[in-house]
Amino acid sequence: MTGRHSPEPVPADPAIAAKPTKTLLGPAEIRDLAEMLGVNPTKKLGQNFVIDGNTVRRIVKVARVAPGDTVVEVGPGLGSLTLGMLEIGAAVVAVEIDDRLAEQLPLTVDLMQPGAALTVIRADALKITELPGDPTRLVANLPYNVSVPVLLYLLEHFDSIRAGVVMVQAEVGERLAAPPGNKVYGSPSVKAAWYGDFRTAGKVSRQVFWPVPNVDSILIAFDRRATPLESEELRLKTFALVDAAFQQRRKMLRQSLSVVLGDSSAASALMSEAGIDPTTRGEQLTVHDFLAIARVWIPA
Numbered sequence: 001m002t003g004r005h006s007p008e009p010v011p012a013d014p015a016i017a018a019k020p021t022k023t024l025l026g027p028a029e030i031r032d033l034a035e036m037l038g039v040n041p042t043k044k045l046g047q048n049f050v051i052d053g054n055t056v057r058r059i060v061k062v063a064r065v066a067p068g069d070t071v072v073e074v075g076p077g078l079g080s081l082t083l084g085m086l087e088i089g090a091a092v093v094a095v096e097i098d099d100r101l102a103e104q105l106p107l108t109v110d111l112m113q114p115g116a117a118l119t120v121i122r123a124d125a126l127k128i129t130e131l132p133g134d135p136t137r138l139v140a141n142l143p144y145n146v147s148v149p150v151l152l153y154l155l156e157h158f159d160s161i162r163a164g165v166v167m168v169q170a171e172v173g174e175r176l177a178a179p180p181g182n183k184v185y186g187s188p189s190v191k192a193a194w195y196g197d198f199r200t201a202g203k204v205s206r207q208v209f210w211p212v213p214n215v216d217s218i219l220i221a222f223d224r225r226a227t228p229l230e231s232e233e234l235r236l237k238t239f240a241l242v243d244a245a246f247q248q249r250r251k252m253l254r255q256s257l258s259v260v261l262g263d264s265s266a267a268s269a270l271m272s273e274a275g276i277d278p279t280t281r282g283e284q285l286t287v288h289d290f291l292a293i294a295r296v297w298i299p300a
């Protein structure tokens with residue numbers, strides 16, 4: 001000690017001290033932003049925004065997003081989830097159909113997390129042909145009315161996506177993750193299984209959204225197969241069989257598949273050749289069983 005007093009701490013600027021450092025959006029910011037932009041959330045675009053930081057951090061954790069990852073997010077909206085991923089040092093490629101939201105997002109991110117690695121694409125996710133940075137993960141609170149088509153479209157067109165977590169309507173998510181024989185097993189279950197392993201990863205309360213939706217939500221986690229199941233041609237044939245099987249899900253396959261395979265005796269013959277019982281129903285078949293039928297089917 002020199003005997004001199006250590007300097008008094010400089011009193012904090014009250015304006016700064018009163019303003020907590022925020023990296024995520026809360027309910028007030030979400031509503032203010034929407035009002036400022038004149039955004040009246042629409043059902044048509046599935047615009048229910050997450051207003052709860054804990055939910056955002058939970059999704060980012062379940063999705064195992066890590067610093068340096070490049071993540072594609074469909075429908076960033078006002079940026080709730082986007083900021084959660086940027087916060088931990090991931091790069092986000094955000095695809096948003098609503099012009100006002102797409103224009104605002106970089107401004108919000110600049111204000112709250114300057115320098116964060118964000119790329120915004122103003123587009124319908126069902127029409128994109130390129131994703132900069134080859135994202136390895138898909139993490140999104142998907143617009144509910146197009147959640148399955150968007151998910152399948154991205155998996156089909158972007159091989160770089162190896163894993164992810166999507167939030168979808170609970171019934172839809174349960175279908176995506178259902179095993180054969182389950183009462184909700186259907187066409188989305190088989191198509192999802194074509195690409196990889198899908199599983200439920202926890203429910204999400206409707207109270208964490210604004211506006212509050214009238215359906216429950218669920219997180220679905222997935223990992224893509226290490227190697228694709230088969231060629232594009234066989235995927236198309238398999239999916240045609242799956243669609244036919246579940247359009248008449250109560251009927252035996254020899255009947256439901258006759259729509260695409262000719263008639264019921266042709267369907268029976270093909271199924272027997274593939275080693276599948278023609279009297280069974282689509283809900284009992286795995287994706288491999290449908291693929292086995294597709295392999296012996298030579299369309300007219």
Ligand SMILES: C[S@@+](CC[C@H](N)C(=O)[O-])C[C@H]1O[C@@H](n2cnc3c(N)ncnc32)[C@H](O)[C@@H]1O
Binds near residue numbers: 049124143
């Ligand atoms: C459920 S909100 C999620 C918003 C935000 N990620 C959140 O969690 O708060 C769905 C978002 O998807 C956008 N959207 C709807 N259809 C789309 C499409 N076809 N392509 C891209 N974005 C779409 C909506 O405008 C909306 O911002």
